[in-house]
Amino acid sequence: MLINLLVVNPFLDNLLKVLSLVGLMTISAMSLIYLERKIAARFHMRLGPTRTGPAGLLQSVADALKLLGKEDIRPKSADPWSFELAPYFVFIPAFMMLVTVPFTLLLNVQMFTLGLLYLIAISSVSIVGWVMAGWGSDNRYALIGALRAAAQGISYELPLVLAVLCIAMLSQSLNLNVIIESQSTLPNILFQPFPLFLFFTAALAEMNRSPFDIPVGESEVVGGPFVEYSGIRWSMFFLAEYTTLLVMSILIVALFLGGWAWPFGENLGTFWQIMLTLLKTSFVIFIIFWTRVSIPRMRIDQLMNFCWKVLIPLAFLQIFFNGFILVLELPKILLSISSIGLLALLVVIVNKSIQNLNKEIVS
Amino acid sequence: MTDIKKEIETQEILVNMGPQHPSTHGVFRMVLSIDGELITDLTAHIGYLHRGAEKLCETMDYRQGIGFMDRTEYLANFNAELSYVMAVEKLMNMEIPERAQWIRMILVELNRLSSHFMFVGAFGVDCGVFGTPFLYSFRERERLIDLFEEITGDRMMYAFFRAGGLAWDVPVNFESRVEEVLLSSEQGIKDMDGLLTQNEIFLARTKQIGKIDAIDAIDWGMSGPSLRASGVDYDIRKAEPYLFYDQIDFDVITGKNGDVFDRYFVRLQEMRESIKIIKQCLKHLNPGKTLAEGASRNLRTPPGEVYIRTEAPRGEYGIYLVSNGENRPYRLKIRSAGFSNLQALKDMVVGSYIADAVVILGSIDIVLGEVDR
Amino acid sequence: MKGILRSMGVTFSAFLRKPVTRPYPDIHKKLPETGRAFPILLWDQSHTEPYCTGCHACERACPVECMSVIMKDNPNHINNGGTSKRKKIIDKFWIDYARCMRCNICVEACNFEAIAMNNTWSGHETSVYDRKDLIMDLPQLLAQHRSGNIDEWVTS
Structure with a gap:
């Protein structure tokens, strides 16, 4: 059903794709930030984020929420x-x-x-x-x-x-x-x-x-x-x-x-x-x-x-x-x-x- | 070409670096006047960390003053304490037990090691490596500081030397712990060496930058590794040996060129020399007393004045002490290496790029607590 | 190019090594017995009173003047029908931990071994919301040794 709709309506198809791209962009950026912090930490012989969520997985989410809540100066x-x-x-x-x-x-x-x-x-x-x-x-x-x-x-x-x-x-x-x-x-x-x-x-x-x-x-x-x-x-x-x-x-x-x-x-x-x-x-x-x-x-x-x-x-x-x-x-x-x-x-x-x-x- | 210059109006701008800039190593402030990326002038402002340590010490007896010496030179506290207690001892004409002297030497050299680790790490970050040298050096410095904590009880403000010896004897496992720490320090030096010394970008960033020749360096009153990098073979440990440095075999490292790279490399080599010195000192460590006989708690020095200088990690750390026979100094003057070395900053920086200014300042290795006192 | 590759080799070898971080609030490092946190007063268990006689020696020796001492006659003295040999005893004692620079001089100055540097973690973890809360009075200073919650070196 959904697939039919997508094939029929190229506009809707593209809209969906673009929307999913926005999601992808946010998620990939957040996970890349997490990964960079973890990997750089290992290169430094540190642990990196550990405290937010299991193995610090939610650190980027917490950071994003914090940034959203900050005053725009x-x-x-x-x-x-x-x-x-x-x-x-x-x-x-x-x-x-x-x-x-x-x-x-x-x-x-x-x-x-x-x-x-x-x-x-x-x-x-x-x-x-x-x-x-x-x-x-x-x-x-x-x-x-x-x-x-x-x-x-x-x-x-x-x-x-x-x-x-x-x-x-x-x-x-x-x-x-x-x-x-x-x-x-x-x-x-x-x-x-x-x-x-x-x-x-x-x-x-x-x-x-x-x-x-x-x-x-x-x-x-x-x-x-x-x-x-x-x-x-x-x-x-x-x-x-x-x-x-x-x-x-x-x-x-x-x-x-x-x-x-x-x-x-x-x-x-x-x-x-x-x-x-x-x-x-x-x-x-x-x-x-x-x-x-x-x-x-x-x-x-x-x-x-x-x-x-x-x-x-x-x-x-x-x-x-x-x-x-x-x-x-x-x-x-x-x-x-x-x-x-x-x-x-x-x-x-x-x-x-x-x-x-x-x-x-x-x- | 001349027409273009007439039409386009260019303007030098002032850029204020510090006191909160991340790479001024504390609360140092320099006002750069820049023409594009080139620095045309520099004004240095110091005094943000001035706490009046010299004046404060005049209100305290000799034992109380030791704690304040820690707080002036907060990266090489043992060296600062050493100058102070040696000045008091010279006034008192005290005999120091041999064991105390050797332990002092070991601690001072270990402190030189930790201070140079701090330098290399901060310097690497100034050059723009993302934290790596800093974390590597702190890894090793942490082990040294753990050792200091086991000996003195505090991680930074040791207050361990006393006029006449040491506050108390070192723990029983002192020698094995020192050897353990030296082993990891050697690994740390190796890591630093591999990370920076041969890196092409690091070489391009540091060679031929911030040059100062031997004559200028002497004229500015520089001392320590910054002076030796310019090729002057002058080390107070060799020139007028204190403690037992005359019984120890070590080399004075000198550079050739007086540029930023040499100042970095001299320090890196000095760390290896320090390890050599400590290893020799450990062999001389015999059981015995650590505090001299006549050292009472509240000393009263005979009137007189004395100047003591020692080779701290940053250079000549001198104490000028005037006593009028009371239990406290009449006047205390700290001759700090950082303050004198910093004077040459303008000569080195003007004409180079903004990025160089940061690296040059890092290479002088200032400690603001010592510059401002 | 060789040097850059060497740098990358060093970082990669560090990547494979074990991290050296001590996750602090979860794992407390073992403190050395010489550890010097803030000074505390010691409690004489046999006479159920402080060792401190309020002689002002530490107050005078303190470089930063963080102590205030008030002495009184000991109600527990033998002459008064008590058990203790101390004629005078501490009445009130304040140490301003915010001023204290942990130099160990008060411990050296004390003639009765009544004051010692805390060498447990409770001496380091003293954060409070108000600076006034760092001014410790006599019961607070005595509490830790009174409950026996202290490591060896301090009392010797």
């Missing part, structure tokens, strides 16, 4: 429009990104032919929200943080797009499902390890996560753009942050790790496909948490240098190699070799620049 000198609207500019793009995320073959709200383009385009809108938040709060820390966020977000958009481009060249499509299907035998990570690194780094920078959490760096600008926010508005930033984390991780899985297709092919049941996606995604998220607890924050000039002087030229080189190999229809193993070569080049460049720091010490 706006500083007197803040610009009301940009201050109040900024959370939505961060929150809504994050939500819109979820629309086209490929959980399984059939289960997503809308699969665009140019889904990847859409994702990349939407993901950069949130920078506007960050700048609005920083500018509107009339706080100097927030201002510095917002300008850092803008500079970093726009710069790292490029490596992100270039990494995606490498994959698009390989699978000849921007449709995420097509990209995933093309990996049903071998995942892209085997052919394109360097773009994976590129995408991972750029995604970390896009999400403002460590080691690129420069805009929010607590030890420098004390939370950056949202230093003045409290209560529900602040939690919207948080919700957006963790939704972006989820989307970016699923995207990494879809682009490089074969999404739901690899290694069991396309004919696996929907449930197992979801499980496979979730498993891979949690692995990626674990690695993101792991980097967060292990690596210091970069400085803004080093971040920019790393992006413009290292990542982008190497990304163009990779695109050039890919085009060369694909057009001449050379064996695919050359793709892997070129990519690993570029990765090695990156390591050499980083080591060299660190050695240069040492050299100045001697002289």
Whole structure:
């Protein structure tokens, strides 16, 4: 009955899907926050939340309730429009990104032919929200943080797009499902390890996560753009942050790790496909948490240098190699070799620049 | 280029860091004037934690003052107590039992270890690692503090040294407990070393930052690891040995460059040296008295003045004590290392980035209780 | 890159180790017998009276002046038909725990071993809603030792 209704009425169908996405977004953000606290705690040899519910499971719920109950404070000198609207500019793009995320073959709200383009385009809108938040709060820390966020977000958009481009060249499509299907035998990570690194780094920078959490760096600008926010508005930033984390991780899985297709092919049941996606995604998220607890924050000039002087030229080189190999229809193993070569080049460049720091010490 | 500059009006802004900023290590306040991300000027404000410890000590007898020394240097309390009781002992011309001296040395070095752990942890967080070095160092510091609690009864404010020796003898299992704690501390140092020292981003953040050369460092009156990082081979434990440091074999660690990395690395190496010192001290520990014969409860010193300096974790911790023959100091002056080291902050910070200012301040390792007294 | 991998190796090895947290209110760490919480007065069980004679020694020795002592003639003295040898005994005694800095000097100053530092958890868990509640009077100071609820080192 219900299924008939859904098939008959596409509007109702989509409405249901969108509503369930809102639920998914909240629940996933809350569980990700819980997981991050637990996993970071284990990396610190702590216990993490234990007291709210069994093993602290309800901690995120308690936090959410607390944030809902808090007073929504706006500083007197803040610009009301940009201050109040900024959370939505961060929150809504994050939500819109979820629309086209490929959980399984059939289960997503809308699969665009140019889904990847859409994702990349939407993901950069949130920078506007960050700048609005920083500018509107009339706080100097927030201002510095917002300008850092803008500079970093726009710069790292490029490596992100270039990494995606490498994959698009390989699978000849921007449709995420097509990209995933093309990996049903071998995942892209085997052919394109360097773009994976590129995408991972750029995604970390896009999400403002460590080691690129420069805009929010607590030890420098004390939370950056949202230093003045409290209560529900602040939690919207948080919700957006963790939704972006989820989307970016699923995207990494879809682009490089074969999404739901690899290694069991396309004919696996929907449930197992979801499980496979979730498993891979949690692995990626674990690695993101792991980097967060292990690596210091970069400085803004080093971040920019790393992006413009290292990542982008190497990304163009990779695109050039890919085009060369694909057009001449050379064996695919050359793709892997070129990519690993570029990765090695990156390591050499980083080591060299660190050695240069040492050299100045001697002289 | 010149036209653009004319058309776009730029403005330096003042950013107020502290006294509630998370990375000013207490209630230090610095006003940065910044041009974009670059710092053009810095004004440091201290005094938020001023409690008048020096003046307070003038109203108290010598035993009561010990508790206040704990509260000035609250990360290396034993070191602070040591300077104070040594000053009183020198005025009194007291003979200290050998066992008390060795135990003092062990405790002081253990305290140096815990203080440096605190530094490394806080410094790692300043560099932007999400809590990890802080938690690792606190894991080890907790074990040290547990040991101190077993010995003295309190976790931070020990008030354990007395003019003439110690308040009471250490527990029977002291030696085995110290060895146990040293073992875990070694693991902690190894973890810190692995976590930070070779990390490329950490190196990029710390090398060539906040440089100060040897001459400037001496001119500013810096001391301790911050001075040695600039390449000056000066350690009061070697230069004018107190306690039994002349009987102990240890190295003075120096850096080459005087940058933030060197200040971090000197401290990390010093922790290893401290472990070496403690292990040697344990061998000299013989049963005996821990309080000198003439040490009455209410001391009356002969008139005179004395200056005692010891090598605290942050540098030279000196006590200048004037007595006019009463049972309390006529004047007490604390020469604290943090205060002198902090003076060089402006020289180091101006011209670097905002993120560097935090790291440089962290590398000086100030304790505001000691800076403001 | 090698260094970053090494950092991640260190954190991962910590991930596999056992957490070191002591979940405090659930599990109370065993306090050492030298433990120094706030000072309490001791109770002479054999004469059913406090050891303290109200001699003001601790009051004078206290660096932060957190004690107030009032002495009286002992009604339980042998001359009055009692059992005790104490001529004078404590009448009123206040310690302001909010001022006390737990330096152990009052214990060292006491000639009758009548005051001791509490080395049980009850001495540490003293949070109250009103600062005035931290000013302890004589029955409160004596209560713990009177009920025998105390560890060894304190009384010796």
